[in-house]
Amino acid sequence: MRPLIAIDWGTSSLRGARLGDAGQVLDSREFPRGILTVPPGQFEAVLHELFGDWLQAPDALCLISGMAGSRQGWQEAPYCPCPAGFAELAQHLLWLQPARIALVPGLSCTTSDTPHTPDVMRGEEVQIFGALQRAGRDSATLVLPGTHSKWVQVQAGRVRRFQTFMTGEVFALMGQHSILGKTMDLAGPFDEAAFVQGLHQAPQPGGVLHHLFSVRTLGLFDRLSAAAQPSYLSGLLIGEELRHQDLKTNADPVILIGNHTLTQRYTLALQQLNIASQSHGAEATWAGLFALAASFLSP
Template identity: 80%
Template structure:
């Protein structure tokens, strides 16, 4: 991409839509955010919504727009086939789906095959640009990255290419357990986050035994008033995040793990990782813009 060509970077997720107008060195000149995730857009209306919210930015001469996230999913603007791993900027660039040639493109997301007997496939959409952006910001080409969220991702990058990743349904299981199961009947979800109780849950997750048994104990600890209703969500959160981290060891991560996500979630993962003596560092939402800028520069 020419350094003078304006870049419009878009992150179009399931529940929200973010955009940034970037300058010649990747700096954010202007940003916008709307509650217009893909689930709010009727079929066939993606182009009109895009024009309504970002059409003025696209009037700039030579403007290029890269759109990452769920806009490339089956429920989005147009389904974009996943780019298989190992993959870096070059492979992502080759798999862009151009909605308007040379002007507007969807970033494809990544897929990989697991090392289990079934070679189980795994996928991501949107996180790939955060990953490459964080590497650019950290000046690293190899790292372990963790992207907490509804579906948390653990990602391995070697030589600037994503080689493998795994998805954990940690956030979704927390929501299901706390809102739609018997556990939710005894907990107060409005209670303040309790760091000490959270770490108790992390410690318990590292003990032998099934996580299914540990989950039922969330109920009995409340029934026997060992934990208050306000403390139970913190304990459940620690139990589930700890289960996700259970197979991660400090020796496997000599360099700090890179965390990317909301402030509240990265705080919890930072606490859990440090408690388990796994070094880590955090990157914010700006990693998305850095990743899309670097991808555009490589196109």
């Protein structure tokens, strides 16, 4: 393997890792230099300012995933359509410097149920493949919680389909910009009982638009404290995600990818359905970029 510089360039942050021959992290750096902080035409300058010493290695390869490849980023890397695995991603790399610096494309997906409404991801694709590599699996249901949560189906090493749910964004909007936030204590600790109560409420008749108002009414009638209401709301929204999934109790564990706070909630939610899960953190990004590089550099 050539020396690999793995870059995850998101909307609000920029992370990089220098990887060894076996994919181990030799050094890592993180900066608050997401794409929104970079003036047009300055992406290359920022990359060299923060990682220039790593790039000096004459045979170094730099792969950049995330929003740097978006329309608002360095240069738009067209989405790679699903089904897609390493081979398809490698074919769709956008080379900024031939054989040296490339943007990893995101993925796009349509299904028979939604042929005219494509879904997209950018950055999560390398996390998916990295988590699968670490788990020693080539097929799985994966969940990437966050502002826009992703539910992904991978079969034989290829992403077949995925769905995005605006769970984290709706939670933030409801808590900060709606009437529900007037009675919430958003700084309160996580309340497991309230969270589970929200999970069980989500599949009940009425739908999510009706159930959201119960956050307010349960507070008005002193059935849910201000500190417990955010956990109940979180349970409602994650329960809405689960309501749309076809999960089997005897299947292989669902793979969760994200920070501990979020994956802990999804682990608890899946436990309510007797669904096993396993969690992976930020290391999935580096594992995915290393595996992608190995897929087209290996002899």
